[in-house]
Amino acid sequence: MDDAKAMETLMVVDGEVLIRTELSNYLRHCGYIVIEAASTDEAKTVLAKAQMSVDVVLCDADAPGEVNGFGFASWLRKEHPQIDIILAGTVDKAAQEAAKLCDDGPHLARPYDPTSVSDFIRQRLAQRDRNRKP
Template identity: 50%
Template sequence: MSDPTPAATILVVDGDILVRHVIADYLRSCGYTVLEAASGEEARALLATEAARIDVVLADAGAQGAFEGFALAHWLRQAHPRIKIVLAGAPVMAAAQASALCDDGPQVGKPYQPQQVVDRIRWLMARRDRHRP
């Protein structure tokens, strides 16, 4: 895609520090503002103070725990419906659920190439901008 990167703040939520840092660094190199959280609980705490400036949450769909993956996405839909969600690595059986939570469109499997995430974020931001009054 050759269009300029829209101003957006992305919250990357992944318990794997290497994965989280690699994708966060890549997103920063593409011009995005990036916040990081190691867990759903950490993301929730960050969202308590920063939700107004966060546009997209990228979270690991396969993360285990009471407030990880799909549980985080469901909570976001209720608490912060404006924020777009990208669930990376949604299991095949959960693809329909992930699609409903993530505003349809192309999903991001795992392992993914960082550019796939950027393409998905650009798609979400373009869709959001088309629907603004």
């Protein structure tokens, strides 16, 4: 397990329990701390009560809740701008819309395999770390 990754906390927001659980378990196996939420409402509650900082949220664009993944991403950027958001769309069009919402384009097309998600998250975190260095 990579010590650098062990310090990173991810949140997976997806209403489909099998997808959320499989992906979360794989990311834990990769050394990340993973918090799961079944809806955008639950994700907001968890973020409000979190005892640790969350580095990246991976959210299904069609996540259930008062707002969908796109609305959640807008809320997250306003309320927690330090947290990276990656939206996952069921079809390429949804992924393209997610890219428009997230200025720097963090989006994934579903279906995806856990390895590609882990690689994508690793790249996003590395880019974030490079941008933070003076």
